[in-house]
Each structure stands twice: as C-alpha cells, then as structure tokens.
Amino acid sequence: MSESPFESRPDETLGRLLREHLTGPDSAAFIVRLRRALRDALVESPWESLSRWSRPGLVAAGVAAAVLGWVALGGRRTVEPAAPASVSAQVIVAGEQTAGDLLIAAVVEGR
Amino acid sequence: MTQHSHTPPRTLDVDEALDAQAAVAGDAEAFGRLVERHALVARRVAIAVVRNQEDADDVVQDGMLAAWRAIARFDPQRPFRPWLMRIVSNAALDALRRRQVRRTEEIPARAESSEVRPDQATDHALLRARLDQGLADLPEKQRVAVVLFDVEGYSHAEIADILGVPEGTVRSYVFHARRALRQTLAPFMEAT
Numbered sequence: 001m002s003e004s005p006f007e008s009r010p011d012e013t014l015g016r017l018l019r020e021h022l023t024g025p026d027s028a029a030f031i032v033r034l035r036r037a038l039r040d041a042l043v044e045s046p047w048e049s050l051s052r053w054s055r056p057g058l059v060a061a062g063v064a065a066a067v068l069g070w071v072a073l074g075g076r077r078t079v080e081p082a083a084p085a086s087v088s089a090q091v092i093v094a095g096e097q098t099a100g101d102l103l104i105a106a107v108v109e110g111r
Numbered sequence: 112m113t114q115h116s117h118t119p120p121r122t123l124d125v126d127e128a129l130d131a132q133a134a135v136a137g138d139a140e141a142f143g144r145l146v147e148r149h150a151l152v153a154r155r156v157a158i159a160v161v162r163n164q165e166d167a168d169d170v171v172q173d174g175m176l177a178a179w180r181a182i183a184r185f186d187p188q189r190p191f192r193p194w195l196m197r198i199v200s201n202a203a204l205d206a207l208r209r210r211q212v213r214r215t216e217e218i219p220a221r222a223e224s225s226e227v228r229p230d231q232a233t234d235h236a237l238l239r240a241r242l243d244q245g246l247a248d249l250p251e252k253q254r255v256a257v258v259l260f261d262v263e264g265y266s267h268a269e270i271a272d273i274l275g276v277p278e279g280t281v282r283s284y285v286f287h288a289r290r291a292l293r294q295t296l297a298p299f300m301e302a303t
Contacts, residue, residue, distance in 0.1 A: 007285075007286070008267070010260055010261045010262075010264055011261050011289060012261075013300055014257075014261050014289060014292060014293065014296070014300065015261035015262045017238070017242065017296060017299065017300070018155075018159075018242070018257070018258060018261060018262045018292075019155070019262045021238075021239060021242040021243075022154075022155040022158045022159055022258065022262065023151070023154075023155060024154055024155075024158060024164045024167065024168070025164075027151055027154075030150065030151075030154060030168060031147055031150050031151070033168075034146060034147075034150055034168075034171065034172055034175065035143055035146065035147065037172050037176075038142075038143065038146060038172075038175055038176065038179065039139075039143070041176055041179075042139050042179065
C-alpha cells in the first residue's frame with residue numbers, strides 16, 4: 001500500500017486489524033440493549049407529558065384569566081349605575097336655584 | 112466514492128432515505144431501524160475515541176438519543192449517516208474531554224500508561240496492546256478519520272462533513288494516522 005495523502009482507497013489490512021480490535025463483544029446484545037434504552041427513553045412518563053404541556057397550558061391559563069378579568073372589569077363599568085347623588089346635590093345641579101329650592105333640599109336632608 | 116467491501120449496497124441507501132423521512136415525521140420505529148443499521152459503526156468509532164468499551168456503549172446511547180431529539184432539524188434531502196455519525200462522534204469527543212478533565216482534577220499525578228507490558232506475551236495480546244497504543248497516540252480526530260475511512264469505507268467528503276473540517280484536512284488526518292499505525296503494527300502487518 002503506497003503512502004500518500006492522495007491515496008483514495010481504504011487500506012484493507014489496516015482496516016481489518018482495526019475492525020477486529022474495535023468491534024466490541026456481543027454485538028447483537030448491544031443492539032438489543034440500545035433499542036430497549038431508546039424505547040424506554042422515548043416513552044413519556046406522565047410527569048414528562050405534564051411538563052411538556054405545562055408551558056402552553058400556563059400561557060393559555062394566563063390568556064383566559066386576562067380575558068375574564070377584562071370582561072369582568074368592562075362589564076362592571078357598563079352595568080354598574082353611577083353612585084346616586086344626594087337629593088340636594090341633584091337639586092343644586094338641576095339649574096337655577098331659588099330660596100324655596102334650598103329650603104326643600106334642607107328639609108329633605110333633615111337639616 | 113470508492114466502494115469498500117463493508118459499504119452497504121445502494122438499495123439500503125433508498126431504505127435509509129425513506130426511514131430518515133419517516134423519522135423526521137416522528138416515526139420512532141423508522142428511527143429505530145436507522146439506529147440498528149448504524150449502531151455497530153457508531154460503537155467502533157466511539158471505542159476508537161474513548162478507548163473503553165463501556166464508556167463507548169454509553170456514548171452511542173447518548174448520541175442516538177441526541178439524534179432523536181434533533182431529528183426534526185435533519186434535512187431528509189441530505190444523506191443520513193454522516194449526520195448521525197457527526198452526532199455520535201461529537202458525543203464521543205465530548206465524553207473523552209469530560210473524562211480527561213475529571214482525571215486531571217482527581218488524580219493529577221498519575222498519567223494513563225499504554226505501554227506494552229512484557230508479560231503480554233502472546234501474539235494476540237501483543238497485537239491488541241499495540242493497537243491500543245497506536246490509537247492512543249493519535250489525536251482523536253485522526254482516530255475517527257482512519258476508522259471511518261479504512262474500516263467503514265466512508266469517503267473523504269463524508270468524513271469532512273462529520274468532523275466539520277475541509278476534505279484536504281481529512282486526507283491529511285488519514286495519511287498521518289495510517290503512517291503512525293503502520294509503524295506501530297509493522298510486524299503484524301507484514302505477517303498478515
């Protein structure tokens with residue numbers, strides 16, 4: 001076998017020696033072990049399933065909470081009536097006030 | 112590419128492409144077939160790098176799992192085996208680095224000896240010891256390159272893809288690794 005960096009054929013003698021040296025024992029058993037280990041690793045445990053869904057679940061819960069909060073807050077604003085003003089305040093706000101109006105307002109408020 | 116005696120026939124390439132496509136779509140059985148097809152090559156590469164069979168088996172397992180986790184990023188238009196072998200050889204190189212760091216931290220005064228002991232008298236034991244020593248003396252990427260080229264029949268281009276280096280660098284790796292191994296194994300290579 002020539003020694004050149006441009007040699008493009010495998011060295012069969014060296015390759016055979018290395019193959020014999022590097023081939024571990026029980027190849028078939030190794031493959032069985034490997035496939036079993038992969039299968040076990042690929043089967044998700046319930047906790048892994050939960051953790052896989054936890055992030056999108058949290059995001060969805062956050063969005064739902066935000067929507068509910070907005071609806072509740074907005075709903076209260078539209079449905080809740082304005083705080084009732086006192087009779088006197090309503091009378092005062094009503095416009096021109098006469099002395100009679102002020103007297104009625106004072107009587108109604110118990111002054 | 113020069114076809115080596117161990118290179119799988121072309122029909123397997125078609126099966127492999129179909130299995131790779133299925134695996135990308137999430138078919139674990141198809142991925143299992145791919146793993147089975149490449150497990151022994153991966154194991155030899157891992158043994159060459161970490162030089163310990165139990166560690167190598169762990170490395171192959173870790174590498175295959177990493178490949179499954181990354182399978183969605185694999186482009187089915189490209190060949191599967193260099194992609195898989197890149198993941199496995201990186202796992203082996205990482206494991207070796209971690210082990211070297213651990214040993215340096217734990218037992219700094221004692222270096223691993225790969226010297227051939229005089230009591231390893233039989234030819235077979237001597238051959239094994241020389242191969243061990245020959246591989247140990249090579250830089251890790253040269254080990255991967257010579258094993259993939261001379262043992263597994265991978266092309267220079269595929270090995271370049273696996274190691275992330277130019278093709279010319281792979282030729283240089285193979286050339287230097289072969290020269291060193293031939294010197295170490297000279298009596299056995301002449302005898303065979």
